Amino acid sequence: MAAGYDRARSLRSRDVGRWMAAASPYLPPAGGRILDLGAGTGRFSAALARFSGAKVVACEPSAAMRAAFPANSPDSWVIGGAAEAIPFRTGAFDAVWASQVVHHVSDLPALAAGLRHVLRPKGHLLIRGGFGRVEELPLYRYFPLAWAEGNAVRLTLERIAGVLADVDLVLVDQVQVEQTFADNADELVEKVKTRSLSPLAGLPDQVFEDGLSALRKDADEGRIAEPVVDRLDLVVFRAPTGSSVGEQAEPPTSPTSHA
Numbered sequence: 283m284a285a286g287y288d289r290a291r292s293l294r295s296r297d298v299g300r301w302m303a304a305a306s307p308y309l310p311p312a313g314g315r316i317l318d319l320g321a322g323t324g325r326f327s328a329a330l331a332r333f334s335g336a337k338v339v340a341c342e343p344s345a346a347m348r349a350a351f352p353a354n355s356p357d358s359w360v361i362g363g364a365a366e367a368i369p370f371r372t373g374a375f376d377a378v379w380a381s382q383v384v385h386h387v388s389d390l391p392a393l394a395a396g397l398r399h400v401l402r403p404k405g406h407l408l409i410r411g412g413f414g415r416v417e418e419l420p421l422y423r424y425f426p427l428a429w430a431e432g433n434a435v436r437l438t439l440e441r442i443a444g445v446l447a448d449v450d451l452v453l454v455d456q457v458q459v460e461q462t463f464a465d466n467a468d469e470l471v472e473k474v475k476t477r478s479l480s481p482l483a484g485l486p487d488q489v490f491e492d493g494l495s496a497l498r499k500d501a502d503e504g505r506i507a508e509p510v511v512d513r514l515d516l517v518v519f520r521a522p523t524g525s526s527v528g529e530q531a532e533p534p535t536s537p538t539s540h541a
């Protein structure tokens with residue numbers, strides 16, 4: 283997925299600005315620290331640093347994703363690690379940004395415990411993801427199996443909020459942000475063709491090809507509304523006043539990529 287990821291997920295700078303505007307009340311100012319959890323190729327790390335002035339440290343388990351990180355976010359740092367065992371010390375971060383990653387996490391209670399551990403008291407967790415009706419996603423009608431009941435991508439907000447409540451992280455805000463997924467039908471087909479969108483990656487090849495053919499046909503026959511717009515949620519949780527216990531590694535002190 284890493285090879286086509288940036289092409290498939292590219293966001294207009296205007297849309298990145300919308301995400302940052304929605305996030306900004308919960309981001310620390312200059313001098314603060316943000317963890318970009320499951321940062322992928324780092325497309326949000328640079329924006330988080332630029333919009334807030336805070337230092338951004340990224341954590342990403344895939345070496346291939348990390349390899350692309352320096353080009354996207356040259357002034358931030360990325361280290362290898364998974365959300366089930368976040369490798370930082372207690373209270374290391376003022377905010378954690380987790381974009382389209384929580385549904386990948388196999389052990390949600392471990393994720394919650396790690397988040398509670400690395401967030402400072404009253405720090406914020408910002409989850410970017412799709413918690414709305416899957417039927418409204420622009421690609422659902424072509425690839426319904428990708429969002430079938432029971433798939434990890436169907437993780438509900440109730441479930442994640444429940445697990446976070448167990449470690450005293452409380453939901454404080456939820457907003458929808460509209461973004462352009464593709465300017466036109468041809469760009470949509472090009473993005474889908476890379477198969478770098480995680481819900482599509484696990485489909486059987488023939489199911490993917492059939493969906494792509496149907497999409498191409500609609501694109502060729504002008505049946506796709508342009509631009510192709512998509513809505514995702516930003517859900518914000520706040521850590522309690524008291525901090526958790528235990529000490530782990532300090533965030534790194536210089537830009538580095540542990541590929």
Ligand SMILES: C[S@@+](CC[C@H](N)C(=O)[O-])C[C@H]1O[C@@H](n2cnc3c(N)ncnc32)[C@H](O)[C@@H]1O
Binds near residue numbers: 291319320364366388
């Ligand atoms: C859809 S991508 C999102 C990347 C980035 N946050 C963004 O919005 O561009 C999902 C990312 O989660 C990472 N990931 C998968 N399992 C993970 C885990 N258990 N802990 C942390 N990250 C994980 C993947 O390697 C991938 O980079």
